[in-house]
Amino acid sequence: MGNNVKKFLCLLCMFFTFSITPIVYGEDISLSVDKNEVTTQVSVSSSDEYQSGDATPQNQYDVTKSSDSYDNHVGSQSYIDNSNKSDTAEDTINSSYVEDSSIVSEQESGESKEVDSQENFQSDQVQTKETTADGNTNNLSASHIFWDKQWDIKNVTNNGESYELYQASKNTTIAIVDTGIMTEHPDLAFSLGDYLKNFVPEGGFDGSEAYEQGNVADVTDFQGHGTEVAGQITANGNMLGVAPGITINIYRVFGESYAKPEWIAEAVKQAADDGNRVITISSGQYLMITGSYEDGTNDYQDYLIYKEAVDYATSKGSIVVAALGNEGLNIQDNQALVDYVSTYRNIKVPGVVVDAPSVFDNVVAVGGIDYYNNLSDFSNYSSAAIYAPAGTTANLVKYGEEAFTNQGFYLTDWIFTTSYTGWYQYVYGNSFAAPKVAGALALVADKYNITDVKQLKEYLISHSPEINSLKILNIVDLLSEDIKTVYTEIIYKKALIESRVEVSLEVLNMSKKFNDVTPDNYIAKYNSKNSENNKINDRGVVSLRSCETLPNTGANRDVTYEVLGLFLLAISTSWKKKMKTE
Numbered sequence: 001m002g003n004n005v006k007k008f009l010c011l012l013c014m015f016f017t018f019s020i021t022p023i024v025y026g027e028d029i030s031l032s033v034d035k036n037e038v039t040t041q042v043s044v045s046s047s048d049e050y051q052s053g054d055a056t057p058q059n060q061y062d063v064t065k066s067s068d069s070y071d072n073h074v075g076s077q078s079y080i081d082n083s084n085k086s087d088t089a090e091d092t093i094n095s096s097y098v099e100d101s102s103i104v105s106e107q108e109s110g111e112s113k114e115v116d117s118q119e120n121f122q123s124d125q126v127q128t129k130e131t132t133a134d135g136n137t138n139n140l141s142a143s144h145i146f147w148d149k150q151w152d153i154k155n156v157t158n159n160g161e162s163y164e165l166y167q168a169s170k171n172t173t174i175a176i177v178d179t180g181i182m183t184e185h186p187d188l189a190f191s192l193g194d195y196l197k198n199f200v201p202e203g204g205f206d207g208s209e210a211y212e213q214g215n216v217a218d219v220t221d222f223q224g225h226g227t228e229v230a231g232q233i234t235a236n237g238n239m240l241g242v243a244p245g246i247t248i249n250i251y252r253v254f255g256e257s258y259a260k261p262e263w264i265a266e267a268v269k270q271a272a273d274d275g276n277r278v279i280t281i282s283s284g285q286y287l288m289i290t291g292s293y294e295d296g297t298n299d300y301q302d303y304l305i306y307k308e309a310v311d312y313a314t315s316k317g318s319i320v321v322a323a324l325g326n327e328g329l330n331i332q333d334n335q336a337l338v339d340y341v342s343t344y345r346n347i348k349v350p351g352v353v354v355d356a357p358s359v360f361d362n363v364v365a366v367g368g369i370d371y372y373n374n375l376s377d378f379s380n381y382s383s384a385a386i387y388a389p390a391g392t393t394a395n396l397v398k399y400g401e402e403a404f405t406n407q408g409f410y411l412t413d414w415i416f417t418t419s420y421t422g423w424y425q426y427v428y429g430n431s432f433a434a435p436k437v438a439g440a441l442a443l444v445a446d447k448y449n450i451t452d453v454k455q456l457k458e459y460l461i462s463h464s465p466e467i468n469s470l471k472i473l474n475i476v477d478l479l480s481e482d483i484k485t486v487y488t489e490i491i492y493k494k495a496l497i498e499s500r501v502e503v504s505l506e507v508l509n510m511s512k513k514f515n516d517v518t519p520d521n522y523i524a525k526y527n528s529k530n531s532e533n534n535k536i537n538d539r540g541v542v543s544l545r546s547c548e549t550l551p552n553t554g555a556n557r558d559v560t561y562e563v564l565g566l567f568l569l570a571i572s573t574s575w576k577k578k579m580k581t582e
Helices: 003-019 151-157 161-165 225-234 261-273 300-315 334-341 394-399 401-406 434-448 453-462 475-479 483-499 525-534 559-581
Strands: 029-033 040-043 112-117 128-131 137-140 173-178 192-198 247-252 278-281 283-288 319-323 347-349 353-356 363-369 386-389 415-418 424-427
Touching (some): 151 386, 151 434, 151 475, 173 261, 173 434, 192 261, 225 247, 225 415, 225 424, 225 434, 247 261, 261 278, 261 300, 278 434, 283 300, 283 334, 300 319, 300 353, 319 434, 319 453, 363 434, 386 434, 434 453, 434 475
Parallel strands (some): 029 112, 173 247, 173 278, 192 247, 278 319, 319 363, 363 386
Antiparallel strands (some): 040 112, 128 137
């Protein structure tokens, strides 16, 4: 590209940046101005191979989902202006998993995109005011240009209806125990609370991470996972989370590789001490807590580490939300869990295997669903879990990587979220279901002032509609009750809970058919490298599946777009700071 063209693009970019709401650019995104409308269009190839039931990219915005709980036909939503707020290892094996997987980046994806914009955003602008619990007024007034990419958030918010029902006050915060965060992301920066803490010690995991200095204030996200999780909760700009602008506190427990259960436990306890109403964890471990491995040990001590942390958080009034694994297992079928663990560890005496920390009574376990509210093909299952959008890999397995990417299946199969590059990207996994539930719980706790963890969990379960034999998150249902009705129900339910007889872990071997999902349904060659890397035959190791970009996405990227993107990112952040001070 010639120098004159580059200069022209830069000047053009600067003009539009200061004329309209800033947009973060990626490859093949072009800007056009229309005074009457704002649309996001994605051009994809057609295929004769699509069968009935597949979500074809061409019809992605016209498909009516199987649930009656929401309607998928709306225009773009605006972001919520919380300017009154202060500035302030999936598939791991006997080691924790973080519930996500491969990523297609909005910056890097190779399909042709056109993003139309306008000066006033009149057709898609939402102008409403809500009064929060602390008496402040929030405005929904600016553009959210990526709303049409967020099928998952549309699902759980009834196309944004929940935003008009309630917006959280400053009093309620959510702790994200994860890989850190990109603190300067324009959609996240103004949601950060007072507590940004690091639990990775000097030298990192087993001294293998020399860059780790043990700085307690260093929440740098080296893997991107924490930034992706945060977007699902609090994103408030070009995209929206389930609770836009709600305050999040960050507790980093991963460097570039692995972590220890002790780090996670300490982070959970600290998050409780810091007053967070909700603590979300998108990682976990399969622990064999009875029986023994070949060396005579089991994982009971690690189980106790998690249990102590959860019990402590509960005593402080903090509810823990934890993602189920992505191995397609029925965690109520103990033999299936034993068989799975035996693929990477030698078991001498089979025992009870649990998925921690989601196994504990006071933890909200979260599984994943797809576009059609069916159990995600990779998601673990528990009858006690709540389910939220996590995506699917069915079309990836069916059509292969190239068709999946080039024909745009990921647009309705995967989850659109914030990236640690400052852009946005597509991901999948239960990692991105759990934070949606965490955000919803924070709104409920704040609106109804529910301080008891057991009552809050029971309210969530009793107010979640059952679709396809799964309890599905719907935030409108959660926020539509009045206080009197809420407390009448939870007091009654609490009496029922306390009257139940505790079931021994020994009876967890309860098989249940769930949409015929087995591990064989979702295993694909692109996962093989990550799976092998995570099969570590060590106790007490928390591993994180790397987030790899799918092949052939981002090839031949013009450096000009990258430079313009960074420029716009800086302008966007500066613009928001200016708006906040005015």
